[in-house]
Amino acid sequence: MNRNAHHTLHHPKWYRVQKPIFWWVKRFADIRFIFRELTSLAVAYSVILLVVIYRALLTSEAAYTSLTTTLREPFWVTINVIALGAVLYHTFTWFNLAPRAIVMRLGKWRIPDLMIAGGNYAAWIVISGVIYLAYVSG
Amino acid sequence: MASTITIEVSRYRPEEESEPVFQSYEVPLRSDWVILDGLNYIKNELDGSLSFRWSCRMGVCGSCGMMINGEPVLTCAAFLESYAPGPIRIEPLQHFPVVRDLVTDMEDFMGKLTTVKPWVVREEEKPVEEGEYKQTPEQLADFKRYSMCINCMLCYSACPVYGLEPEFTGPAAIALAQRYNLDSRDEGNDDRMEILSHDEGIWSCTLVGECSEVCPKDVDPAGAIQRYKLAGATSWWKSILLPWQK
Amino acid sequence: MSAKKSNDPFFWTLFGAGGALSAMLIPAFLFLFGIATPLGWVEGPAYESVKMVLLHPLARIVAFFLVSLSLFHGAHRFRFTLYDGLQLKHLFQLIAVICYGGALAGSIVTGYILW
Numbered sequence: 317m318n319r320n321a322h323h324t325l326h327h328p329k330w331y332r333v334q335k336p337i338f339w340w341v342k343r344f345a346d347i348r349f350i351f352r353e354l355t356s357l358a359v360a361y362s363v364i365l366l367v368v369i370y371r372a373l374l375t376s377e378a379a380y381t382s383l384t385t386t387l388r389e390p391f392w393v394t395i396n397v398i399a400l401g402a403v404l405y406h407t408f409t410w411f412n413l414a415p416r417a418i419v420m421r422l423g424k425w426r427i428p429d430l431m432i433a434g435g436n437y438a439a440w441i442v443i444s445g446v447i448y449l450a451y452v453s454g
Numbered sequence: 455m456a457s458t459i460t461i462e463v464s465r466y467r468p469e470e471e472s473e474p475v476f477q478s479y480e481v482p483l484r485s486d487w488v489i490l491d492g493l494n495y496i497k498n499e500l501d502g503s504l505s506f507r508w509s510c511r512m513g514v515c516g517s518c519g520m521m522i523n524g525e526p527v528l529t530c531a532a533f534l535e536s537y538a539p540g541p542i543r544i545e546p547l548q549h550f551p552v553v554r555d556l557v558t559d560m561e562d563f564m565g566k567l568t569t570v571k572p573w574v575v576r577e578e579e580k581p582v583e584e585g586e587y588k589q590t591p592e593q594l595a596d597f598k599r600y601s602m603c604i605n606c607m608l609c610y611s612a613c614p615v616y617g618l619e620p621e622f623t624g625p626a627a628i629a630l631a632q633r634y635n636l637d638s639r640d641e642g643n644d645d646r647m648e649i650l651s652h653d654e655g656i657w658s659c660t661l662v663g664e665c666s667e668v669c670p671k672d673v674d675p676a677g678a679i680q681r682y683k684l685a686g687a688t689s690w691w692k693s694i695l696l697p698w699q700k
Numbered sequence: 701m702s703a704k705k706s707n708d709p710f711f712w713t714l715f716g717a718g719g720a721l722s723a724m725l726i727p728a729f730l731f732l733f734g735i736a737t738p739l740g741w742v743e744g745p746a747y748e749s750v751k752m753v754l755l756h757p758l759a760r761i762v763a764f765f766l767v768s769l770s771l772f773h774g775a776h777r778f779r780f781t782l783y784d785g786l787q788l789k790h791l792f793q794l795i796a797v798i799c800y801g802g803a804l805a806g807s808i809v810t811g812y813i814l815w
């Protein structure tokens with residue numbers, strides 16, 4: 317309990333509180349934070365799915381077809397919808413926060429954070445568009 | 455005085471109680487009063503035994519920070535009316551040991567602050583005759599934001615990581631380290647990196663971002679720490695890939 | 701200060717790279733393969749053409765980095781989530797080994813499958 321003891325050693329009467337384990341369920345902003353951190357699981361899940369697709373692709377056409385059939389099951393669609401929601405949240409928070417770490421300059425001019433974030437979004441839309449077009453055009 | 459508002463103040467009198475208790479007071483709800491005025495009203499008119507810190511009454515000294523309805527706030531910068539109809543719950547800043555009532559102990563921060571060398575470090579001072587160290591407005595702009603800190607500790611109160619790990623150097627101290635790192639006159643970068651590139655330094659931060667939300671001076675400690683991490687990672691890779699460079 | 705030197709700069713770099721890469725690429729991939737095609741919103745390309753595109757050497761390299769870095773991204777973030785959200789800091793060595801070890805193992809398996 318008394319975890320700050322090293323700097324309040326001689327003041328046993330000072331009152332200290334230990335944070336409850338689920339400190340983050342009380343405020344919306346804290347829940348949002350934990351959710352942002354948990355998107356890590358969705359990211360990991362998504363790339364594992366990619367590897368599974370690769371494995372099926374490399375095994376045989378039958379394996380690939382059976383995988384695409386499995387992915388049509390409501391269970392997996394639901395999982396993927398949830399995962400996509402989380403990954404999108406990851407994408408948005410990532411783009412919005414990245415300018416905080418990176419200061420970019422053109423000569424003396426510091427590129428405003430909004431432009432960096434905007435650049436990220438623009439790149440994202442273009443890349444997603446390319447992937448989409450490549451996909452639908454077969 | 456037409457209307458009043460209820461203020462529930464956390465009282466902790468170590469000689470009387472082993473845990474804080476709330477005590478309610480009615481104070482006039484005047485449109486020109488901030489919460490601190492309400493507290494002073496209690497102190498002067500209702501209950502002289504209440505202890506709290508304040509000084510400037512204008513958001514400069516940084517001593518009047520408290521938890522207002524669970525959020526860290528400068529009480530001299532928050533109007534009573536914006537909390538009407540109340541009640542307003544006032545507690546000491548969280549994550550700090552409570553000395554008495556609303557008074558907390560800040561020694562932990564003071565100790566950490568000195569370890570990050572928050573002053574201009576020079577390898578060699580030039581003699582006075584050679585004149586001052588010049589700085590352009592652009593160079594000033596690089597760190598000005600981080601120099602606005604008034605050590606009010608709202609960011610420490612808002613930071614869950616500090617609440618969970620009191621060893622964490624914490625937002626304001628790192629922002630102030632960054633303030634000197636980015637100062638064109640300073641040469642203390644490596645010293646500070648040595649001190650802060652540790653698990654308890656910049657790498658404890660998980661970018662919750664709450665520190666920057668509550669900062670009354672718009673210091674953006676969260677941003678300062680992210681930039682510091684980038685610099686820390688860069689220098690780490692340099693030391694691995696180019697060990698002969700010093 | 702008695703604090704020990706940190707490995708975090710290394711893992712943080714992977715975390716950052718993986719975070720950026722996954723933010724860019726995963727939404728489109730997941731939407732197409734996991735939702736749009738299964739629900740019949742778009743018609744998935746035939747086996748042969750998927751194979752042609754995804755097995756292109758360049759695509760394999762991108763996929764490998766995407767998978768590996770994203771796993772490290774997830775491992776790093778999840779490790780701190782356990783610290784923050786469940787106060788498991790006292791188990792930090794175990795958690796670090798499991799998280800980063802998992803990401804490393806995943807990367808090796810991925811490399812094995814891809815080549």
Ligand code: SF4
Pocket residue numbers: 602603604605606607608609610625626629665668669670671672673674675
């Ligand atoms: S960084 Fe802001 S919130 Fe933190 S102590 Fe300084 S002024 Fe207060």
Ligand code: FES
Pocket residue numbers: 508509510511512513514515516517518519528529530531
């Ligand atoms: S009294 Fe000085 S900042 Fe509030």
